[in-house]
Amino acid sequence: MSNFIPEKLSVQYRTGITITEPVIPRRYTLTHSDLTGDLFLNIGIDYAWDKINPMRDEVLGEWKQRGNSLFYCVYLSIDQGQYNQNISAKRNEIFRRELPLALTAIRYGDRFFFNAYPHLDQAPLIINFMSAYPQFAKQENWGTFQSITS
Structure with missing residues (x-):
């Protein structure tokens, strides 16, 4: 896993979102530049579909209530819009390796929100x-933000 470098993260709050409100709906779109390693986090009422490229290597997340x-809840597109099992296997491996970095970036990028609602550090990550x-289509519990970022 790559190391998280806060200076490489850019955060944008979209219309209808502040640093602490609302909790629901609150959706995250995390993208990156392969060239620079920069991360781009958009936090909004909806996902930042306009920031997603054809590579489909973004991390989408949202708060849900039961x-x-x-x-x-995080959503990862393993197949990249293509259906090639070898490519999907490689993308699955990369997502699994880099997901802790992505979750750390999301947690850090929305740290003021987490400061306002500290109990969310213990919320399950699905x-x-x-x-x-089928071998790649899975739903898994990855612990909590606290367990990932500590």
Whole structure:
């Protein structure tokens, strides 16, 4: 896994979102530059579809509620819009290796929100690996932001 460098992260709050409100809907679009290693986090009521490129290597996340409990749901497009099992296998490997960095960037990028709602550090992280191939299409509990970033 790469090391998180805060100076490489750019955060943009989109219309309808402040540093602490709302909790729901609050959606995250994390993209990056392969050339510079810079990370770009957009936080909005909707995903930043305009920031997503054909590589489909973004990390999408949102807060969801079940009963009185909140959890953070992540969506990863393993197949990149193509259907090649070897490419999907490699992308699955890369997403799994780099996801802790991505989650750390999301947590750091929205740190004022987490400071306002510290209990969210203990909310479950539910990761959805989306793929046409059953061996890659999985939903997994990855712990909490606290367990990933500590």
